[in-house]
Amino acid sequence: MADTTLTWLGHAAFRLDTADGKRVYIDPFLNGNPKCPENERNPERADVIAVTHGHGDHVGDTVDIAKKHGSTVVALVELAGWLGKQGVDESKLRNPNKGGTTDVDGIKFTLVNAFHSGSAPDGSYAGEPAGIVVQADGKTLYFAGDTCVFGDMQLIGRIYEPDIAILPIGDHFTMGPREASVAIELVGAKRVVPCHWGTFGLLTGTPDQLDVPAGVTIEDVEPGGSIVV
Numbered sequence: 001m002a003d004t005t006l007t008w009l010g011h012a013a014f015r016l017d018t019a020d021g022k023r024v025y026i027d028p029f030l031n032g033n034p035k036c037p038e039n040e041r042n043p044e045r046a047d048v049i050a051v052t053h054g055h056g057d058h059v060g061d062t063v064d065i066a067k068k069h070g071s072t073v074v075a076l077v078e079l080a081g082w083l084g085k086q087g088v089d090e091s092k093l094r095n096p097n098k099g100g101t102t103d104v105d106g107i108k109f110t111l112v113n114a115f116h117s118g119s120a121p122d123g124s125y126a127g128e129p130a131g132i133v134v135q136a137d138g139k140t141l142y143f144a145g146d147t148c149v150f151g152d153m154q155l156i157g158r159i160y161e162p163d164i165a166i167l168p169i170g171d172h173f174t175m176g177p178r179e180a181s182v183a184i185e186l187v188g189a190k191r192v193v194p195c196h197w198g199t200f201g202l203l204t205g206t207p208d209q210l211d212v213p214a215g216v217t218i219e220d221v222e223p224g225g226s227i228v229v
Contacts (some may be wrong), residue, residue: 002017002019002020002021003019003228003229004016004017004018004019004136004137004139004228004229005017005226005227005229006141006164006166006193006226006227006229007040007099007225007226007229008034008193008195008221008222008223008224008225008226009028009030009034009035009036009037009040009197010034010035010036010037010144010199010223010224011027011029011033011036011057011195011196012026012027012029012052012057012058012146012168012195012196013026013027013028013029013030013033013036013145014026014143014166014195015040015043015132016025016136016141016185016229018107018136018137019137020137021121022047022048022105022107022136022191023045023046023047023048024046024047024048024050024107024134024135024136025043025046025048025049025062025065025071026049026050026051026052026063026132026143026166027048027050027051027052027057027058027059027060027143027145028046028060028062028065029051029056029057029058029059029060029061030042030043030061030159030204031059031060031061032057032198033057033060033199034200035199035223036223037223037224039146039224040224043065043069045066045097046066046067046069046071046074047069047105048071048072048073048074048104048105048107048109049062049065049066049071049072049073049074050073050074050075050109050132050134050143050144051067051074051075051079051083052114052116052129052130052131052132052143052145053076053114053126053127053128053129053130053145053146054079054080054118054119054121054126054127054129055118055119055129055146056118056121057199058145058146059079059083059120059121059125060194062083062088062089063071063083063086063087066083066088066089067087067088067089068091068216070089070092071092072092072093072104072216073092073093073094073098074094074102074104074109074112074132075086075093075094075095075096075098075223076096076097076098076111076126076128076129076130077095077097077127078103078125078126078203079120079126079127080093080094080095081095082120082124082126094109096109096110096111096116097111097127097158098111098112098113098128098130099106099112107134107135107137108133108135108136109132109133109134110132110133110134110135110160111130111131111132111133112130112131112132112133112156112160113130113131113150113152113156114128114129114130114131114144114145114147115129115147115148115150116129116131116145116146116147116148116174119136122125122186127191129131129145129146129147129160130145131143131145131147131156132145133156133160133162135160135227137229139163139164139229140160140161140162140163140164141162141163141164141165141166141196141229142156142160142162142163142164142165142166142187142189143166144166144167144168144175144183146168146196147157147168147172147174147175148174148175148179149175149179149180149182149183149186151186153183153187154186154187154188154212155184156187157186157187157188157189157199158188161188162187162188162189163189163191163229164189164192164193164229165183165184165189165192165193165217166190166192166195167180167183167184167187167192167193167194167195167199168180168195169194169195169196169197169205169206169207169209169210170196170197170199170202170204170205171200171202171203171205172202172203172204172206173182173196173202173203174196176196176204176205176209177205177206177209177210177211178209178211179208180194180205181210181211181212184210184212184213184214184216185222189216189218190215190216190217191213191216191219191227192210192217192218192219193215193219193221193227194207194210194218194219
């Protein structure tokens with residue numbers, strides 16, 4: 001059986017490929033993302049797209065990809081409504097709210113809290129930002145989305161026990177390394193993938209600035225690089 005892999009596409013965009021061949025995009029900001037490899041900007045297929053919040057650097061190419069490939073799209077209820085108005089097939093939209101879980105062909109997506117501002121790319125209301133817990137192939141990944149550190153990350157760790165935490169560290173628009181270091185402790189995952197850093201000049205946080213607890217591995221991934229989940 002093939003491995004389950006997670007590929008960083010720069011910024012907060014990721015591709016998850018499951019062992020049985022399903023392809024999931026998280027926050028697919030591909031075109032316009034200076035860190036996204038050229039060969040990743042036009043997906044050849046996409047079974048599911050999950051979006052943490054409505055800002056343009058996270059919604060990214062969701063609408064175009066979903067229209068082209070008939071992808072199922074998972075997003076918080078208000079954001080899902082906005083995506084439907086942009087032309088995403090409403091029969092393909094899954095619209096949970098925080099605490100809610102939706103199952104797409106055996107892959108489970110649960111929306112959890114995040115602390116950040118939020119709007120759709122056109123400035124309209126798109127609901128609150130969220131994190132997303134993804135369960136696939138017996139593994140659990142916590143995509144924190146854009147957020148500062150908050151105490152209830154400990155609850156996310158307690159309830160979902162993520163194997164891998166994907167955390168923003170770039171500062172300015174999200175938490176920087178100082179807060180992210182505390183987030184690592186609260187979540188309790190033994191593997192961490194830093195994201196939302198290095199894309200633009202304002203994002204000054206870097207992985208080497210993280211204060212890493214004993215027993216935690218910071219995955220050294222460059223844009224276009226993958227890890228086995």
